[in-house]
Amino acid sequence: MSLSRRSVLGVAAGAPLLTTSLSFRKARAQAQNTIRIGVLNDQSGVYRDLSGPGSTHCARYAVRESGITQAGVNVEVIEADHQNRPDVGSTVMRQWMDRDGVDVILDVPTSSVALAANTLVRERNKVFLCSGAATSDLTGPACSPNTIHWTYDTWMLANSTARAMVAAGGQTWFFVTADYAFGHALERDTTAFITAAGGRVLGSVRHPFPNTDFSSFLLQAQASRAQVIGLANAGADTTNAIKQAAEFGITRRGQRIAGLLVFITDVDALGIETAQGLVLSETFYWDLNDRTRAFTRNLGTMPGNIRPSMVQAGCYSAVLHYLKAVREMGVAAAKANGAEVVARMKAMPTDDQAFGQGSIRADGRKLHPAYLFQVKTPQESSGRWDYYRLLGETPADRAFRPMAEGGCALVRS
Amino acid sequence: MAGPVLEPGQAQEGKPGPFGFTRPQFALFSAMAAFFAAAPFLGLYEVFLAKILCFALFACAFNLLIGYVGLLSFGHAAYFGMGSYVAGHAAKVWGLPPELAILCGGLIGFALGLPFGWLAIRRSGIYFAMITLALAQMVFFFCLQARFTGGEDGIQAIPRGVLFGVVDLGPDRNVYFFVLAVFLAGFLLVHRIVHSPFGQVLKAIRENEPRATSLGYRTDDYKLMAFVLSATLSGIAGGTKAIVFGIATLTDVHWSMSGEVVLMTLLGGLGTVFGPVAGAAIIVTMQNYLAGFGAWVTIVQGAIFVVCVLAFRAGVIGEIGKALKLRL
């Protein structure tokens, strides 16, 4: 009997656990002089291409560029797949921080997992450098002294796209909105900016989420004769909508499509034929200037032979800046107090190849300019990854939500 | 179509022990309880163990339906996920202590299970599976849009709270032993139900429904009761998970969660006493250690389904039981 018990519980579940827990202990012993960075993102689902192994690649590159290893500090970058599931992500993070001596959680696309990371990291006084998630709550109601929201957020996307579009002549808008909290918030924010900039919203239509057939919604948008059709949705919904908009020849008839949450990887997936004319905001484009081009060149071959997305570039930028603060404080102090590292990071100006010069605000918001791009036509493009034409720029001080409006408790006190 | 008959458990009965266990079963149960009680002191990680126990309870609840009534539900994520949402909401917004929050999770499982079960038991077999799947999909869409679930952000930072106003569940070890207690209670409850006269009627229905009807049993009532019990326990499992992890999200109501609990139970052994626990332990461990392998998790899960169905229908525990000629 006891034999079968062991064969079931011991072999099936216990044994792999025991061995790994032993290796944890060994790891803990040698971890004293090692900074451990845990890249937690989507390695298998919809965000794989824009974060995934590319983010790890960029983080490792940042470690090399920082030259910190030569200064006698070991930095280890490990990665895991949260499968877009908060429970999986949460278990991984707890083990990382409680057992494996991980000091930094990096990237974390999918807002549900990012918000969970925000809480867990704060409880343990570690550091959370968020590049992949979009929710502005991270620097608003959920802001934390241990978190820096690096690359972008929904407020910035809505603001940049709306203001720059209105300035570029897109006066009237019609929204195609995903019918859940995220879509509603995006539409509401964007509407406020359009009105503030002197534009007008003619109407909106809500589609179920997820949805495959957008033809009817697009027909309504087309019938509104608005100059700009704003897509307040994300992921496969957005790509489906853009694909079907191309089918209806909406851009050919003079209306412009503005994607409120579109990444370069989406454009690549759609193909430039389909995506041409699409307008979108990002904070980084590999072919933006000499420094970004140098950055992309120095990265070497990315996994999957892609160009870095803004999320991946953000991972590089965040790690580089973090290691500067670690160098200043010393490894022991940095490992002991995550909030202190973040305070140091906020005190120093940032400078790197991908985002140029910038700074970090008291509420944990990293500041840098936002760019409005239009997808080139196939004739303009010289080949794969030559996708964007710059339409406008929002300077760093106006690109993100003013601190007073976010409702961050760190700032009020 | 006759009621679905999944391999009936062997008929051989040992001497009855406490809670209706046979003696070998009771020995195994004691060993399992001892293992889980000792596990944190062996260096195993508490939160991880707690996760295994939450899913083990979920799988036991599911097994009650498939293993003893022969009904395959493909929509149990609805009860598990709603249990998790409601418990999270109760603990965070209403400020209820964890024991009451989890009870709320069970209540919502009950409240959903009653109408859904009433609808679904009108059909059996494949139809039953598809109907439960479709109903669960409705719940998913509801959770996506309802305000209190927080959409795709989910409910975050749910406090673990203080149990009965005495025990602070904040430390991982405390919460783990609380979960262990919930799990053992649920496990014994399922076992007790199965071995009660009520459970005997369920088995009679599984073996031959027309015969049970002709003996004067209102089989639909029995099936519905089993369904509701299973849904309630699933809600409790979901609520417990929400308290342990401090989050409740769409993952728990998604149809892939329904698939996962089927997988756990199938792998461990449909209709076995300990199978669901073993299945949950294996699958959760696998998900954890395959976290670095991307889409391979899906492929491996699919492969386990295929292998189990083709070559291994009794599951891990079932096969061991066959080899030892015991009902485990």
Added chain:
Amino acid sequence: MDMIFGVPAPLLFGQLVLGLINGAFYAMLSLGLAVIFGLLNIINFTHGAQFMMGAFVAWMLLTYLGIGYWWALLIAPVVVGLSGIVIERLFISRLYKLDHLYGLLLTFGLGLIIEGTFRNLYGSSGLPYRIPPELTGAWDLGFMFLPVYRGWVVIVALLVCLATWLVIEKTPLGATLRAATENAALVQAFGINVPRLVTLTYGAGVGLAALAGVLAAPIYSVNPQMGANFIITVFAVVVIGGMGSILGSIVTGFVLGVVEGLTRVFYPELSSTVVFIIMAIVLLTRPAGLFGRA
């Protein structure tokens, strides 16, 4: 603008026509399920993955071999159908003597494997596939613009459904099939190779799913998850229509597409759940489905 029930007429007609198009996909997928269920008595959970494979094969033909849409319409269903035949021979055929639920579990597992494999190979952001030049543009119907491709989808779906129905109901082959459904042993006794008939039927049902996949490729995002979301709705359609009824699955598919379209006009919030609500009502009143026999 003309108003009907307080809704602008173009919007209403637009949604009606577009619902019909969605219905075309529902009909083709539920038809495949019904054909397979009729003879094999299993519910093919792999159907969504096979729909996705159809779209991917079309993409591969174009990308690797330069073979365009028109040939893909023919080749992709055959390729995916053949893969279905392999699956049936290797796996499903071993389960006929067991409870039908095992068939469901097996095909569910196979679906996961296929989806995971495609995700490993091609990522999940989706792949580009364009509408063939002959079918671009739109017709001005007066009350709305109908993209030519959508019209094409509806026509093809109707023709395919009609052809399948005719084959099963009006030809000697169909008669054999129906007889085998009723009593396989008897048909076998007449010297007909029933196992081969079963294999070919599964291949044909899968081929239908793949054909729907090719039709979907130019308008829907081609990604590994594309079938998974569709298939649950299609299951509800099958339950409503009554399983095993060929005509039932076709009619229900189209009708539910239209109902869904109308819901989008009058109460958009309900449009993703309306099919499931109808399913519940049908179960209450006619447990065997609208066209099913109890």
